[in-house]
Amino acid sequence: MKVVETIEELQQLINKKSGKTVGLVPTMGFLHEGHLSLVKHAKEQNDIVVMSIFVNPAQFGPGEDFESYPRDLEKDVRLAEEAGVNIVFIPSVKEMYPFEGGIRILPGPQANELCGASRPGHFDGVLKVVLKLFNIVNPDRSYFGMKDAQQLAIIETFVRDFNLRTKIVRVPIVREDDGLAKSSRNVNLTPDERAQAPIIHQALLKGAELHSIGLKPEQIEDEVASYITDGSTGEIDYVKLLSYPSLQPITSETDEVILAVAVKFSKTRLIDNIIM
Amino acid sequence: MKVVETIEELQQLINKKSGKTVGLVPTMGFLHEGHLSLVKHAKEQNDIVVMSIFVNPAQFGPGEDFESYPRDLEKDVRLAEEAGVNIVFIPSVKEMYPFEGGIRILPGPQANELCGASRPGHFDGVLKVVLKLFNIVNPDRSYFGMKDAQQLAIIETFVRDFNLRTKIVRVPIVREDDGLAKSSRNVNLTPDERAQAPIIHQALLKGAELHSIGLKPEQIEDEVASYITDGSTGEIDYVKLLSYPSLQPITSETDEVILAVAVKFSKTRLIDNIIM
Numbered sequence: 080m081k082v083v084e085t086i087e088e089l090q091q092l093i094n095k096k097s098g099k100t101v102g103l104v105p106t107m108g109f110l111h112e113g114h115l116s117l118v119k120h121a122k123e124q125n126d127i128v129v130m131s132i133f134v135n136p137a138q139f140g141p142g143e144d145f146e147s148y149p150r151d152l153e154k155d156v157r158l159a160e161e162a163g164v165n166i167v168f169i170p171s172v173k174e175m176y177p178f179e180g181g182i183r184i185l186p187g188p189q190a191n192e193l194c195g196a197s198r199p200g201h202f203d204g205v206l207k208v209v210l211k212l213f214n215i216v217n218p219d220r221s222y223f224g225m226k227d228a229q230q231l232a233i234i235e236t237f238v239r240d241f242n243l244r245t246k247i248v249r250v251p252i253v254r255e256d257d258g259l260a261k262s263s264r265n266v267n268l269t270p271d272e273r274a275q276a277p278i279i280h281q282a283l284l285k286g287a288e289l290h291s292i293g294l295k296p297e298q299i300e301d302e303v304a305s306y307i308t309d310g311s312t313g314e315i316d317y318v319k320l321l322s323y324p325s326l327q328p329i330t331s332e333t334d335e336v337i338l339a340v341a342v343k344f345s346k347t348r349l350i351d352n353i354i355m
Numbered sequence: 356m357k358v359v360e361t362i363e364e365l366q367q368l369i370n371k372k373s374g375k376t377v378g379l380v381p382t383m384g385f386l387h388e389g390h391l392s393l394v395k396h397a398k399e400q401n402d403i404v405v406m407s408i409f410v411n412p413a414q415f416g417p418g419e420d421f422e423s424y425p426r427d428l429e430k431d432v433r434l435a436e437e438a439g440v441n442i443v444f445i446p447s448v449k450e451m452y453p454f455e456g457g458i459r460i461l462p463g464p465q466a467n468e469l470c471g472a473s474r475p476g477h478f479d480g481v482l483k484v485v486l487k488l489f490n491i492v493n494p495d496r497s498y499f500g501m502k503d504a505q506q507l508a509i510i511e512t513f514v515r516d517f518n519l520r521t522k523i524v525r526v527p528i529v530r531e532d533d534g535l536a537k538s539s540r541n542v543n544l545t546p547d548e549r550a551q552a553p554i555i556h557q558a559l560l561k562g563a564e565l566h567s568i569g570l571k572p573e574q575i576e577d578e579v580a581s582y583i584t585d586g587s588t589g590e591i592d593y594v595k596l597l598s599y600p601s602l603q604p605i606t607s608e609t610d611e612v613i614l615a616v617a618v619k620f621s622k623t624r625l626i627d628n629i630i631m
Contacts, residue, residue: 180512181463187456214518236456242490
């Protein structure tokens with residue numbers, strides 16, 4: 080496995096003329112089994128797997144956890160190597176953003192729901208870094224976890240509407256044995272909160288059941304919210320049942336739906352979802 | 356020469372695996388010698404030259420001349436073939452914009468000056484179509500005329516800041532014998548206006564001279580504006596001396612400068628510039 084810090088080194092290593100296929104796994108590091116599942120899928124479908132590790136300042140708002148976002152590069156490099164990544168790209172902020180011409184990519188109505196509602200500008204920063212990574216790596220396929228379902232939906236729309244030259248592969252959420260979705264932010268839970276956190280997934284399963292028996296979206300959202308607040312110290316940021324990937328209110332023509340939640344604990348905010 | 360209307364046909368024809376270099380000449384059609392100069396440069400530097408002809412609705416504002424923008428596809432195809440274009444891509448609006456997820460690309464401060472000041476949203480539409488064309492064609496080099504100097508500056512910034520995988524080649528303005536910059540819109544001038552229009556270039560040359568002897572930007576702008584209004588029925592939209600390509604006020608550190616004008620005649624608005 081090669082570890083590179085500059086775009087130039089990375090592009091020399093990839094050398095697309097070889098005819099080999101390239102899979103990209105973009106991450107912000109502090110790797111867990113969710114990321115390693117992305118790598119596993121990428122390895123099955125491509126000759127070369129490139130993982131980027133970059134805590135992207137552009138997608139953190141003022142007062143958000145950019146500074147305290149967990150980092151452990153040494154462990155990340157070891158885990159990436161064990162998982163079979165071929166090239167790890169760890170650019171500095173200066174390498175990624177040496178210039179600032181002020182051009183921004185603004186998401187559409189998909190960004191007004193769920194996390195977008197409380198994180199203005201977040202998805203601008205996501206689109207900025209993914210467009211740059213897609214152009215730098217030129218991957219045949221790019222792997223995104225379904226835990227960040229809104230991010231995935233917006234990126235799929237970006238690829239579709241702007242003819243980006245990579246295929247987006249959706250990878251299912253990886254969970255702890257007790258159902259908690261794996262997340263780099265889980266380490267910021269107190270032991271008490273960690274013990275309570277599996278209630279989020281239980282509430283989602285209950286919501287899915289209520290959806291299958293035909294309850295209305297508002298009723299389902301209320302039930303899921305009550306279930307979480309009754310059984311934990313977490314505060315509800317949102318519980319929403321929407322169409323997927325358009326993230327609009329459900330109509331008779333809706334095919335896929337997402338039940339998504341965000342819950343705030345003392346030092347961290349967790350998200351989870353089920354797509355049905 | 357092949358003429359294609361769909362992205363799929365185009366991509367089958369290009370077949371980048373062949374190792375051939377591709378030059379893209381994006382146009383809105385109604386070709387004149389300015390466009391053919393782009394083709395000439397592209398032919399010298401690439402194995403395959405792709406010209407797109409697409410009057411892009413996204414870059415016209417309400418009340419602008421989208422409907423009356425001159426079109427003559429039959430002549431365009433003939434001129435493109437004579438110039439040695441290999442593939443002409445003439446997509447429908449539906450082929451280019453089959454979906455609308457609402458994602459927008461917003462230019463930065465460069466768009467607040469010159470044409471951007473009176474054409475809100477114009478450069479959003481330009482960035483949208485060029486990102487799509489770059490992704491569809493995947494050109495090694497893309498050719499833009501220096502007549503649309505603000506467009507060129509913003510596209511250069513987009514390519515630089517987002518690592519787009521094409522090199523932008525600047526191609527000098529082509530002029531009529533009397534100095535009028537070639538433009539598809541020149542056909543919308545009345546005979547009287549056509550006779551007056553060369554004053555724009557004369558005024559720019561005068562401005563360049565005043566710049567070379569050290570006059571201040573405001574003085575030069577005033578002189579150029581008076582020269583045009585005194586000698587024609589055109590109304591000044593702007594006369595501006597700015598840094599290039601940043602399009603900011605000139606400072607002691609400015610390297611290249613642009614003197615740019617836009618003049619409105621009865622049915623059309625002409626732009627021209629000199630970069631020094």
